[in-house]
Amino acid sequence: MKKKLVCTLLIAAGIGCLACSKTDNHSSAVTGTPVDASKNDTIKNTQVLSQGVLHQKGTALKSLCVISGNNLSAEQKVLVATLQGLVAKTSADQIYIDEGGPSAVWTSYMNSKYGITLTNYASWADLVTHFKSKISGYVLYNRTSNQRSLTAATALCGPMNAIAVDASLETAVIAAGISTRKADVRTRDEKWVYSNYPKAFSNVLAAELTPTINHHLRDYITLTNAFTFYDGETPWRKTVLKGLAPEAFCFGYGQEEFSMVSNAAEAGVVMLPTDLAANLAPLSSIYDNSAIRQQTPATPVPENNVHYVTFLVSDGDNIAYDLWSMQNYFSNPIRGSFNMGYTISPSLVDLAPAALRWYYENASAKDRFVAGPSGSGYTFPSKMPVSALDKYLSRLNTFMGKADLNIVNILDQGAIGRMDIWNKYLSQSNIDGLIYTGYGEAPNGSIQFADNGKPVIEARDNLWAGLEEEATAISNINSRPANPSSASGYTLVFVHTWTKDLASIKKVVDGLNANVRVVTPDVFVKLVKANLGNK
Structure with missing residues (x-):
């Protein structure tokens, strides 16, 4: 039996008080009001990403815009993470959230080993300005009033080429030049998304991610158009898993380990624990064609009486x-x-x-x-x-x-x-x-x-x-x-x-x-x- 990865990453995950929501009077281009599901069939997962042995990868990386996680609030981390995923779809210039500690080890190594250039950014708004051309709009959620609206928004960001924006940040995002509201899911959840956008998502990857997590994994979800959910150990969970294609994976982590792995295995799906994995979009964007080899193995020396x-x-x-x-x-x-x-x-x-x-x-x-x-x-x-x-x-x-x-x-x-x-x-x-x-x-x-x-x-x-x-x-x-x-x-x-x-x-x-x-x-x-x- 394993113990879920929680202890050392809670601080890095930024789990804590959420930003207060604001009253919103902004007219939307596309709202969260239910529409004919057949119309949403026009939003289809047609993107083609590069692939490694099996998993999808971002565009070959050349440079990183690095921002400290300490400079971001919980909802700003969500925004930046979904922006990370959008950018990695098409750009060699990408985003990295530096959490310090081991997180900084990877940027330093990518710089020295692969020549990835690093540029520091101080605010999320600066990143939005820098990558404005990559953003088609935003999906509005409100985690304070409805945690599952974040799950719904995360799922839609990849297919809609949008960033996830909490209600508390909407005015600032519009001021930064991102004014098209692609969807409003403040009162919605992932089940509504699953029903109304049946062809929007990857059929080889889903993600199970608690809405209490901020930036971790949301970048890779956005990159890959992975459907995102967090429904506990329920029959609907099994429906999602069984709807995936052969050789599919479910990233993230569920509420109860044994049931989580059993449900997935019975559906022919493999779990890959990643719920607190940061920066997978840029990290996957390294293309290393030279052999990765362990140190020379030791030669056994047989002995008796040992x-x-x-x-x-x-x-x-x-x-x-x-x-x-x-x-x-x-x-x-x-x-x-x-x-x-x-x-x-x-x-x-x-x-x-x-x-x-x-x-x-x-x-x-x-x-x-x-x-x-x-x-x-x-x-x-x-x-x-x-x-x-x-x-x-x-x-x-x-x-x-x-x-x-x-x-x-x-x-x-x-x-x-x-x-x-x-x-x-x-x-x-x-x-x-x-x-x-x-x-x-x-x-x-x-x-x-x-x-x-x-x-x-x-x-x-x-x-x-x-x-x-x-x-x-x-x-x-x-x-x-x-x-x-x-x-x-x-x-x-x-x-x-x-x-x-x-x-x-x-x-x-x-x-x-x-x-x-x-x-x-x-x-x-x-x-x-x-x-x-x-x-």
């Missing part, structure tokens, strides 16, 4: 985690002093290749990356229709090759024995092994082999506050056999990133017996296959 251990940190499937919290985790000065494994999303190849390359370039020889659950996105493979899983795995194999990853962390429930599924995963040429972590299940440390001899390795310990502390992990590992010829001679420790940091892991490492060998996940998989695969 117990092998590897550590793997959770939550790397979450793009927001990869762009923020993992960078902080990775910056710990003790990193590199012991062998360590990190989960990361292969989808970064499309969505943020600069960030993926930064991690690989800054890794030590003791750092190794594994694809997060359950591949290029978060799904329960056991719940996916067979045909959908087959398509997903074929595409995943390409992602794995592009991202130089060869191990996948599987997160599922009650599926450890489903060798019919794991054989399919391990038949892929770029996947050498699976690491299974059960959803809410006690880890048992089992090791199984696919028909082609590749291993499926279950976690044996969870280093997780409240479940297993450092002292227990040390005791458990030290009590196990020093016998690489037996499955009991191997321990995979799954680390809960939100409650245990590198200092916690080092405490375990320092407490292990002299005959315990801590190795990276790739070495661990190779040793398991070499020592147990023929038995």
Whole structure:
């Protein structure tokens, strides 16, 4: 079981008091009054964006207009984020909201690695003026009186080539020269949008995003014309997911994790946690054709009379985690002093290749990356229709090759024995092994082999506050056999990133017996296959 990314990004998300609305007497060009749905069929998703392995990307980036998130109110962040998406559709000159911390790492790296020029902007109005020619108008919402009006507005911005404007900002936006009101959804929600604009949205991407979030993900939604909703775990939610095309993804995050992933998987859709991911429109606009490669892998050194251990940190499937919290985790000065494994999303190849390359370039020889659950996105493979899983795995194999990853962390429930599924995963040429972590299940440390001899390795310990502390992990590992010829001679420790940091892991490492060998996940998989695969 995972813990949703919330703690470290709440401040960056700008969640808090909303701007007060104003009485509006502005006459609209297009209002939110219901109209004949057939007329809205004229608003169709006909745009063609560049595509990476799978995900859509912005126009090739050359320069960034950078604005500090500290200079923006909550509603101004919404406006700028939707402007980000519009601009990225056609312009090499784009917008970046600097949140500080890891956010600033990516702009600095894009400047030094790819020659992206950076220009600072002080206000949203300056950005609107600079990009006025890219804006056809605005969609009016009022988050104070109707939170779901923001969800409705976000969905319409891409198809209408408009920015989302809260009622409190309308007068200022008109003064800035954007006077065409494309739609008024102050009293509407996403269900009304879904019914009245049936052909306006991408059929390969939807986004589940709470209206309490300001700028995060709204830029990429606008770029891709993704339908946006936040309806809880309801039958209507399932209708939206089932209406998407094969190989579709749902970005964002739902209200309840297990139902969220189950609903999507059953519809053949993969979740990609991104609800707190900022700047995906410009980050996806980097086109990196040179190979992105991890550090040279270590060569296993087989020993007798030892117990092998590897550590793997959770939550790397979450793009927001990869762009923020993992960078902080990775910056710990003790990193590199012991062998360590990190989960990361292969989808970064499309969505943020600069960030993926930064991690690989800054890794030590003791750092190794594994694809997060359950591949290029978060799904329960056991719940996916067979045909959908087959398509997903074929595409995943390409992602794995592009991202130089060869191990996948599987997160599922009650599926450890489903060798019919794991054989399919391990038949892929770029996947050498699976690491299974059960959803809410006690880890048992089992090791199984696919028909082609590749291993499926279950976690044996969870280093997780409240479940297993450092002292227990040390005791458990030290009590196990020093016998690489037996499955009991191997321990995979799954680390809960939100409650245990590198200092916690080092405490375990320092407490292990002299005959315990801590190795990276790739070495661990190779040793398991070499020592147990023929038995």
